[in-house]
Amino acid sequence: MSKVVIKSENLTKVFDNNTRALNGINLTISKGEWVTIMGPSGSGKTTLLNILGGLDKPSNGTVFVDGKDITKLNSRLLTKYRRENIGFIFQQFHLVPYLNAVENVMLAQYFHSIALEQDAEEVLERVGLKERLTHLPTQMSGGEQQRVAVARAIANEPEILLADEPTGNLDQTNGKVVLDLLESLHKEGHTIVMITHDINIAKRSQRIIKLIDGKIYSDKSTRVKSKNPDKKILKNISKKIGG
Amino acid sequence: MLLRLLRKSLIKRKSRVGIAIISVIMGIAMVSALLIISLQVEEKVGDELSKFGPNLVVLPQTESIEVSVGDVELGSVSEQQYIEEQDVVRIEELKYSKNVRGIRGIAPYLFAVVEVNEVSNVIMAGTWFDQVRNINTWWSVEGEWIEDRNDTKKSIIGITVAEKLNLNIGDLYNIKYSSFIKMEDGNSTYFEVDYTFEVTGILTAGSDDDNRIFVNLDILQTITSKEDKVSMIQVTALCNKCSTDVIAAEIEGKLPNVEAKTVKQVADTQMQVLDKIESMMLLISIIALLASALGVMTTMTTSVVERKKEIGMMKAIGAEDRKVASLFLSEALIISIIGGILGFIIGVFIAQYIGESVFQSSISPNYIVFPMVLGISIGVTIASSIIPIRRALKIEPAEVLRSI
Numbered sequence: 030m031s032k033v034v035i036k037s038e039n040l041t042k043v044f045d046n047n048t049r050a051l052n053g054i055n056l057t058i059s060k061g062e063w064v065t066i067m068g069p070s071g072s073g074k075t076t077l078l079n080i081l082g083g084l085d086k087p088s089n090g091t092v093f094v095d096g097k098d099i100t101k102l103n104s105r106l107l108t109k110y111r112r113e114n115i116g117f118i119f120q121q122f123h124l125v126p127y128l129n130a131v132e133n134v135m136l137a138q139y140f141h142s143i144a145l146e147q148d149a150e151e152v153l154e155r156v157g158l159k160e161r162l163t164h165l166p167t168q169m170s171g172g173e174q175q176r177v178a179v180a181r182a183i184a185n186e187p188e189i190l191l192a193d194e195p196t197g198n199l200d201q202t203n204g205k206v207v208l209d210l211l212e213s214l215h216k217e218g219h220t221i222v223m224i225t226h227d228i229n230i231a232k233r234s235q236r237i238i239k240l241i242d243g244k245i246y247s248d249k250s251t252r253v254k255s256k257n258p259d260k261k262i263l264k265n266i267s268k269k270i271g272g
Numbered sequence: 273m274l275l276r277l278l279r280k281s282l283i284k285r286k287s288r289v290g291i292a293i294i295s296v297i298m299g300i301a302m303v304s305a306l307l308i309i310s311l312q313v314e315e316k317v318g319d320e321l322s323k324f325g326p327n328l329v330v331l332p333q334t335e336s337i338e339v340s341v342g343d344v345e346l347g348s349v350s351e352q353q354y355i356e357e358q359d360v361v362r363i364e365e366l367k368y369s370k371n372v373r374g375i376r377g378i379a380p381y382l383f384a385v386v387e388v389n390e391v392s393n394v395i396m397a398g399t400w401f402d403q404v405r406n407i408n409t410w411w412s413v414e415g416e417w418i419e420d421r422n423d424t425k426k427s428i429i430g431i432t433v434a435e436k437l438n439l440n441i442g443d444l445y446n447i448k449y450s451s452f453i454k455m456e457d458g459n460s461t462y463f464e465v466d467y468t469f470e471v472t473g474i475l476t477a478g479s480d481d482d483n484r485i486f487v488n489l490d491i492l493q494t495i496t497s498k499e500d501k502v503s504m505i506q507v508t509a510l511c512n513k514c515s516t517d518v519i520a521a522e523i524e525g526k527l528p529n530v531e532a533k534t535v536k537q538v539a540d541t542q543m544q545v546l547d548k549i550e551s552m553m554l555l556i557s558i559i560a561l562l563a564s565a566l567g568v569m570t571t572m573t574t575s576v577v578e579r580k581k582e583i584g585m586m587k588a589i590g591a592e593d594r595k596v597a598s599l600f601l602s603e604a605l606i607i608s609i610i611g612g613i614l615g616f617i618i619g620v621f622i623a624q625y626i627g628e629s630v631f632q633s634s635i636s637p638n639y640i641v642f643p644m645v646l647g648i649s650i651g652v653t654i655a656s657s658i659i660p661i662r663r664a665l666k667i668e669p670a671e672v673l674r675s676i
Contacts, residue, residue: 084588084670105592112590119673123585127284128277135273140591144273181589 031059033093034189034220035081040090042076042243050076051087052243060188063211063221065231068240074224075193077240081222082115082191083107095188112141116182116219118192122174124166130177131162134184141185152180156210172203179210183219190214192223196230208233278602285578288571289607292653295567296611297618300649302560304619306553307641309626313549326377326407326506327516330355330363330523331531354501355380357489359527363507366526371518376508377406382489383503384496386447394433396447396485398492401428407508408477415441415473424491428473430482443471447485449495465495507532561648564611565656572604572660576667583664584672593665600664604657605650612649616642 040054050073058064066074079085080092083099091098099110111117124133134149153162156176166174175195182190195211196204212233215221223234231237232251239246282289332353360380367375382398401418404411418426429439439445446468452460469487476482493499509519520532576583586596620637627635 079670082588084668084673108587108590108592111588112592115590117588119585121673123581123588123673125582125585127280132273132276132280136277136586137589139273139277140586140589140595185590 031061033057034060034062034095035222036093037081038091038093040077040080040087040092042073042080042085043088050243051080054090054240054243054245056238056245056248058220058222060220061215061218062236063215063234064223064236064238065234066222066224066238066240067226067228067231068246072240073243074240076243078191078193078222078224081189082117083110112185114188116185116187116190118175118178118182118190118195120194120197122166122171122178122198124174124177124181126166129163129165130158130169130180133166133177134180137181137184149180149184152184153177155183156180157206170203171199172206175199175203175207176210179207179214183214188220190219190221192221194224194226196225196227204230274598274602277599278606281599282603282606285575288575289603292568292571292607293611293614295564295571296608296649296653297615298567299560299564299652300612300615300645301618301622303557303648304616304641304645305622305626306557307644308619308623308638309635310550310553311638311641312627312635313546313553313631326379326508327535328507328509328520328523329533329535330359330505330507330527331533332503333529333531353529354382354498354503355505355527355530357493357500357502359530360502360505362526363505363523366509366519366522369519369522371522373510376510377403377506379403379407379506380489380502381504381506382492382496382498382501384449384492384498386449386485386495388433388437388447388485389445390448392437394485395483396449396487396492398487398489400489401486404486404506407506408481410477411481412476413473414476415471417473418486418488421488422490423488424494425468425470426472426487427469428475428486429471430484430486431474431476432482433485434471434474439471441471441474444468445471447495451496453497463497467491467495561652565652568604568607568653569656569659572600572657573663575603576600576660576664579664580667580672583667584669587667588669588673596664597661600657600661601654604653608650608653609646611653612646615649616645619645 035056035058037054037056040051040056041049042051043049050071052073054073054077056077066077068074076085080087080100081094083102087100091100093099094110094114099107102110125136128136130153131146131149134152135144135146138144138149150159150162153159156179158173158176158180161169161173161177164173166177169177175198179195182192190211192211196207199207208230211221211223215234221234223231225231228237234251236248236250238248332355334353357380360378363378364375366372379399380403384396384398385393386396388394400421402421405417413428415428416426418428433439437445446466448464448466450462450464452462454460469485475486489502493501507519507523509516516534520534523532524530583596619641623635623637627633
């Protein structure tokens with residue numbers, strides 16, 4: 030059995046306006062696992078990812094990452110946690126528009142420790158952008174921009190990659206390139222937690238967790254097929270998640 | 273990386289940065305100009321005000337003896353006292369005092385009543401004309417001033433005297449001086465001196481001076497047998513942020529046998545004008561700096577709002593608060609240094625312009641002002657960036673990035 034990297038217990042998040050985004054999430058993610066979180070809008074996917082990434086704090090419950098409860102960390106230590114353990118991949122890339130590809134990757138290195146141009150170039154080579162090193166985001170396609178974002182996410186070799194709809198802004202071809210990249214990173218041993226609405230994208234991962242109303246509705250491996258799929262249940266789920 | 277980030281960020285937002293720099297330039301140019309002027313204005317205003325005459329008159333201390341016969345008081349008599357000529361030098365030393373900003377002129381006077389051409393008694397004053405010219409700048413002399421302190425023949429006569437005695441430039445006239453001189457044995461001896469002077473200038477002063485004859489101090493001291501004695505010393509001194517009374521007290525402290533009187537009107541006007549000018553300059557500087565600070569603050573706040581997502585992303589990927597703050601602080605520092613340097617250069621020109629238009633004289637750039645205004649520029653810019661920076665640090669990445 031692989032080592033547990035993320036373990037949440039009774040995770041609850043109630044916003045100021047009394048919206049209950051998460052309602053008692055118990056979740057365990059092993060090292061090297063690629064997990065997809067699905068669910069309809071407002072089901073709590075992003076809130077869950079934000080809490081796992083240390084961008085938000087739960088109202089109740091705990092999140093252990095490598096055995097350490099990150100919900101107890103203060104703001105400074107949470108920043109350190111994000112810097113050292115997490116690589117974020119955003120749907121909208123969030124690249125700095127006036128920095129070229131190498132500099133956008135170097136930015137993550139600079140916030141982590143020391144920015145080394147050569148290392149940044151190597152990371153960009155890994156994501157297939159050797160020829161686009163000095164291009165500004167506006168000079169690149171969406172797929173290329175997202176690959177720069179992936180390069181930035183892995184520049185400091187984090188253990189966990191959190192990706193919120195990484196292909197949401199991309200066409201099919203570019204989306205496939207990014208997914209191939211995530212797959213290769215998964216094979217390299219990265220733990221990936223990804224949000225998507227697309228079941229075909231979700232099937233590239235090992236496990237799909239479906240959230241509805243802040244609760245885990247289902248948690249299934251994509252590798253094992255159900256012998257007797259309950260058509261009625263699947264229909265219901267499909268209806269609820271809008272898929 | 274920080275430098276790279278700064279350079280690109282500044283170039284990318286050059287119009288905004290330009291506005292911030294212009295804000296700083298405007299404020300610093302004004303402050304530089306006023307500082308440069310204020311360092312010289314005292315001198316300039318002093319020059320202007322010294323044209324109104326001396327602000328201190330040093331007189332010998334008089335000792336009066338009350339005279340009475342029986343119960344009837346007859347009043348007081350006082351022996352004519354003099355100041356030693358060497359005291360002039362000691363008053364001159366005051367320019368080294370911390371209270372004294374400068375001495376425009378020190379003119380000793382010895383007065384004597386002489387009979388001119390055997391018909392009229394006139395007050396003759398012996399003085400130093402080079403100093404009198406500095407103090408009584410409104411004196412109008414037709415003919416020649418007496419340049420040499422050792423000249424024994426030339427005289428400048430008041431216009432009233434000239435008219436009364438029908439004297440013109442180039443005329444020679446005789447004077448007779450008579451007095452008693454105290455001998456060593458205590459007895460007084462009468463003596464008379466006849467001397468001939470030439471009229472080299474006719475003075476129009478619009479005051480009692482029009483009724484006098486002016487000659488060199490030395491020759492009058494010789495004629496009157498009052499070597500090294502003077503009756504009065506006129507001083508035009510500027511006090512360093514204090515009343516002229518302080519200088520008067522300092523003179524009296526230095527020279528115990530004299531009485532230093534301030535010519536109140538002139539002294540007070542000098543101080544009041546200087547104080548008002550300084551207050552006005554301070555007020556203008558503060559307003560200019562506040563306007564700069566507001567400009568910088570607005571630009572920095574706009575910058576923070578525009579870069580909200582960028583800052584959110586930076587914080588999300590692990591940027592510490594100090595690194596985010598240092599980014600904005602460094603930007604503010606660059607803006608303040610560029611603004612400070614350019615502001616100073618423009619300030620020098622503004623000072624020059626004011627100097628020429630107000631004081632009709634050039635104002636040289638005082639480079640000691642440069643580090644001062646650079647410090648002010650950095651201080652004001654950094655201070656006005658604090659609120660925007662705090663705002664940047666409060667940005668919650670989860671909120672601004674919405675979906676991470």
